[in-house]
Amino acid sequence: MKELLTDHKISSLKTYFTSYRHAVWIGYVMIAVALIVLPFLVESTIGRTWVRILDFALIYGMLALGLNIVVGFAGLLDLGYIAFYAVGAYTWALLASPQFGLHLPFWVIIPIGFVVAGFFGVLLGAPTLRLRGDYLAIVTLGFGEIIRIFLNNLDHPVNVTNGPVGINLIDPISIGSVDFTKTQEIFGLIFSGAHIYYYVLLLLLLVSILVCIRLENSRLGRAWVAIREDEIAAQAMGINTRNVKLLAFAMGASFGGIAGGLFASFQGFVSPESFILLESIMVLCMVVLGGMGNVWGVVLGTFILAILPEVLRDISSPLQENILGKVWLDPESLRMVLFGLALIVVMLVRPTGLWPSKKNN
Amino acid sequence: MQGIRNNLVVEINDVSKSFGGLVALSDISLDIKQGEICGLIGPNGAGKTTLFNILTGIYSPDSGVFKINGQECQNLKPHLVVKAGLARTFQNIRLFGNMTGLENVMVGQHVRTKVGVVGAIFRHRYARQEERQIEEKSRALMVYVGLDPDTNQLSNTLSYGDQRRLEIARALATDPVVIALDEPAAGMNATETGELRDLLMRIRKDGVTILLIEHDVKLVMGLCDKVAVLDYGVKIAEGKPNAIKQNKDVIRAYLGGSLS
Numbered sequence: 001m002k003e004l005l006t007d008h009k010i011s012s013l014k015t016y017f018t019s020y021r022h023a024v025w026i027g028y029v030m031i032a033v034a035l036i037v038l039p040f041l042v043e044s045t046i047g048r049t050w051v052r053i054l055d056f057a058l059i060y061g062m063l064a065l066g067l068n069i070v071v072g073f074a075g076l077l078d079l080g081y082i083a084f085y086a087v088g089a090y091t092w093a094l095l096a097s098p099q100f101g102l103h104l105p106f107w108v109i110i111p112i113g114f115v116v117a118g119f120f121g122v123l124l125g126a127p128t129l130r131l132r133g134d135y136l137a138i139v140t141l142g143f144g145e146i147i148r149i150f151l152n153n154l155d156h157p158v159n160v161t162n163g164p165v166g167i168n169l170i171d172p173i174s175i176g177s178v179d180f181t182k183t184q185e186i187f188g189l190i191f192s193g194a195h196i197y198y199y200v201l202l203l204l205l206l207v208s209i210l211v212c213i214r215l216e217n218s219r220l221g222r223a224w225v226a227i228r229e230d231e232i233a234a235q236a237m238g239i240n241t242r243n244v245k246l247l248a249f250a251m252g253a254s255f256g257g258i259a260g261g262l263f264a265s266f267q268g269f270v271s272p273e274s275f276i277l278l279e280s281i282m283v284l285c286m287v288v289l290g291g292m293g294n295v296w297g298v299v300l301g302t303f304i305l306a307i308l309p310e311v312l313r314d315i316s317s318p319l320q321e322n323i324l325g326k327v328w329l330d331p332e333s334l335r336m337v338l339f340g341l342a343l344i345v346v347m348l349v350r351p352t353g354l355w356p357s358k359k360n361n
Numbered sequence: 362m363q364g365i366r367n368n369l370v371v372e373i374n375d376v377s378k379s380f381g382g383l384v385a386l387s388d389i390s391l392d393i394k395q396g397e398i399c400g401l402i403g404p405n406g407a408g409k410t411t412l413f414n415i416l417t418g419i420y421s422p423d424s425g426v427f428k429i430n431g432q433e434c435q436n437l438k439p440h441l442v443v444k445a446g447l448a449r450t451f452q453n454i455r456l457f458g459n460m461t462g463l464e465n466v467m468v469g470q471h472v473r474t475k476v477g478v479v480g481a482i483f484r485h486r487y488a489r490q491e492e493r494q495i496e497e498k499s500r501a502l503m504v505y506v507g508l509d510p511d512t513n514q515l516s517n518t519l520s521y522g523d524q525r526r527l528e529i530a531r532a533l534a535t536d537p538v539v540i541a542l543d544e545p546a547a548g549m550n551a552t553e554t555g556e557l558r559d560l561l562m563r564i565r566k567d568g569v570t571i572l573l574i575e576h577d578v579k580l581v582m583g584l585c586d587k588v589a590v591l592d593y594g595v596k597i598a599e600g601k602p603n604a605i606k607q608n609k610d611v612i613r614a615y616l617g618g619s620l621s
Binding site: 211214215218219220221222223225226229230232233234235236237238239240241247251357 | 417418419438439440443444448449451455456457458459460464467468469470471472473474476477478480481482484488491492495531532534535
């Protein structure tokens, strides 16, 4: 009787596990379908602007994943990260716009942007190798500002960046004569530019997630975390901390560079005011709020912080009218107050982020 | 390996170091043979940890030469000293707190492995193979020091004795010729010290030379083949444990001049 029972138990466990594996696959397929259908739903219910907001959330996702390599994995607090986004954006802008009459295709510019931003990452990393924590934060903050000010002033003596006016008419991604920012009709379905870009950006974000997860679970990822945890002990275990830190800066910066290039091609326009300190802080908030060091946490944090302010913009006026009968506060300022409040609450309730990196036992 | 004379894996010749006006070490020489356990003792402030920090590349000596496994190391960065074959533990445990025990040991193999960014991202065959080897070896090392490789516990939640053992496993993961232990028995009770003693005997038997800084005189005297005594930055004695016990200079350094 006893044996029968255990046999029965084992077989039921087996069916449980096989069905569990099926459930996982069904889950993946459902997520994939949801992600493909999402822009159609959004466009038909709340409007095309929201597809654009999704696009920006995806771009921020790549940015935040890059910063997560530097801050989350290697523990190097970088407050000037947006500089690499700027470098990537201007690289694309200069290589594919009437500014210099260059119109390179996207598959040439993306690797160039990757390399150029990575180079700037090393350029920032090299002099700051001995710095940590607050000191590193101050220097990187300065670096971010230097890049922005350079972009703002490089219109004379030789005009490179067009100064504060910015660069216009940047080429979008296009394959043959198909321009990704123009509305296209395929099989009777209408795809707006934002909608097509959504798929491009989604694909790149998924690749970024994969790359980050693989880096994290590698010899290098462990070395980064070791440096974050204890730099002296990391050295004493034979890690060349200089090279490994520079690599973290370069990898993080390259993600920023690619995101910046896509931003430029999507907007068709770049100017220095897109790359202010507040943007650096915003990306850092996404990383910290989501859960430093955890790739999925960072993605979650990004989506919340990229979308929440837009939701608040839409609801802060109707909310006041319903509750108070009249719009008392300017929705634009109320939105930022609510946003700040939400950040404070999250950090009080979950100080290690919404989805922290390791299950603490 | 051709640089090794007479099985000497550590050769220290006239190493001196001063901080400002304070002479921390003056003309220290010490040789350690392959397979020996060498104890380094001395009162607080005698210069033991300074010597340790010089050997491991954290400080560079003002003068003098030292060789690890035949390779001159006095001007090398810490990670290159590890590559030459000297691994260490710390007096105040320095584990990677937010990593599991297994991950800590896996980090120790960084210096003997080589997969970089490309391998990490594409996971080609060599990268997968290396990763598997790293994990297998790390598991084996954890079992070797008496830890369970399957606990998913973060290392900062391990018990004190386990943390000490994990540090030794992590140091062994670098494939050292010499392992330098900075007060491994500090804060341990008699049982834990006994286990540590057994572990160190096993490590020696498996061919790794040990340099041991320790305050627990009983442990040092019972375990070491040779003991060197430092006092005020000078080596005042070197020899077999029994001879050291009788040495007048050593007794004076520990107990004060008036008693001898």
